[in-house]
Amino acid sequence: MGYSKDQLLARLQELKIEFSQYEHPVVMTVEAQAKYVGNTGGGLSKNLFLKDKKNRFYVVSALADTKVDLKVLSQRLGLGKGGLRMAPEEALGEILQVPLGCVTPFALINDSARHVSLLLDQGFKDKEHCLFHPLSNDMTISLNVCELDKFLRSIGRNSSYVDLEANPPVGKDNPPDLADLVPSDSVVVPDLLEKAASVQGPTKDHAVSDTKGAEPSRNVKNVKDKPVGSVQPSNSFKDVGQYVEEILDKTSALLLSEITEDTIKQHGERLGAVVSNCIRVRLSAELKADTRSYLNAAYTEGFGVARMMFQNTGSQNQFRCL
Numbered sequence: 001m002g003y004s005k006d007q008l009l010a011r012l013q014e015l016k017i018e019f020s021q022y023e024h025p026v027v028m029t030v031e032a033q034a035k036y037v038g039n040t041g042g043g044l045s046k047n048l049f050l051k052d053k054k055n056r057f058y059v060v061s062a063l064a065d066t067k068v069d070l071k072v073l074s075q076r077l078g079l080g081k082g083g084l085r086m087a088p089e090e091a092l093g094e095i096l097q098v099p100l101g102c103v104t105p106f107a108l109i110n111d112s113a114r115h116v117s118l119l120l121d122q123g124f125k126d127k128e129h130c131l132f133h134p135l136s137n138d139m140t141i142s143l144n145v146c147e148l149d150k151f152l153r154s155i156g157r158n159s160s161y162v163d164l165e166a167n168p169p170v171g172k173d174n175p176p177d178l179a180d181l182v183p184s185d186s187v188v189v190p191d192l193l194e195k196a197a198s199v200q201g202p203t204k205d206h207a208v209s210d211t212k213g214a215e216p217s218r219n220v221k222n223v224k225d226k227p228v229g230s231v232q233p234s235n236s237f238k239d240v241g242q243y244v245e246e247i248l249d250k251t252s253a254l255l256l257s258e259i260t261e262d263t264i265k266q267h268g269e270r271l272g273a274v275v276s277n278c279i280r281v282r283l284s285a286e287l288k289a290d291t292r293s294y295l296n297a298a299y300t301e302g303f304g305v306a307r308m309m310f311q312n313t314g315s316q317n318q319f320r321c322l
Helices: 005-014 030-040 070-076 089-096 105-109 122-126 145-154 192-200 220-225 240-258 261-315
Strands: 020-023 043-052 057-063 084-086 117-121 130-132 139-143 208-210 231-233
Touching (some): 005 139, 105 145
Antiparallel strands (some): 130 139, 208 231
16 A cells, blocks of 8 residues: 555655645646646646656656657667657556556655656756645645755655756767666566466467467567567457457356356345456456457568568569659
8 A cells, every 4th residue: 555645744744844735626637737736836747657668667757848758768768769658557556556647756655666767857956846746636735856855865765857858869979878767677567467367378369379389479579589480470360350259259258157146146236346347357368468469460460471572572673662
């Protein structure tokens, strides 16, 4: 269980951190928040929860008007152009332990976020005070940079202020300037749906196999690493209509299996909600695995065809510029 808003405020008071607080209706965007606290003169913040391909997580906290280019930031971290993306909602709950719209540097108070890297906009230093949600988006607190740094030191964090709009060259003679801010450890999210998938194990309909009969894999990276010509997509995922029919069949079968005399007596009027939740938990894992395999198969088949065309045209010396 993560820190609550009240627990965080109490912790700030214990640390003798000076701040002001403003209660307001729940807001989901900076624009909505500005309607209630935009006249305080503080720097409104936008906060991004990101992940890279190696399952390492980042919180980027910036002034509302700072332009954050994820491709540029990814290169500056040494992750390549497409190395950063928005973290999934499951990770938001499991790692930061806050709901949507409540990401701030204060979420790093939770032990589950100990491996999350924090990048702060250097523009905060130019503001008399800055505005953040205290783990809940029905309140905003205002404090200056020195007080924010004091909080971060209390949880064992160093404040890393970055010019998030900078775009320095990155290359052989120009190493990534933010590489030191990449977390050393990846984080495995104990996602209930993924756990269910691992318990059920792969089925023959989920395979992306090669011609040598190797074990099927749902990992996109593994598919890419194999020679393209040796990979064949599973026949069950070549047809979109069949794929949809399989989803509907599985949903119907699971629904019918959950509605029995015992469950009706046990849950009464709540049966619908209980069955819906059960289906979501039990079926989502399998659908995730199916979808991954379908995408893998589509990717592999398309890539294989492209390579075959390349080889054929190459051998016949028929290249043309279109």
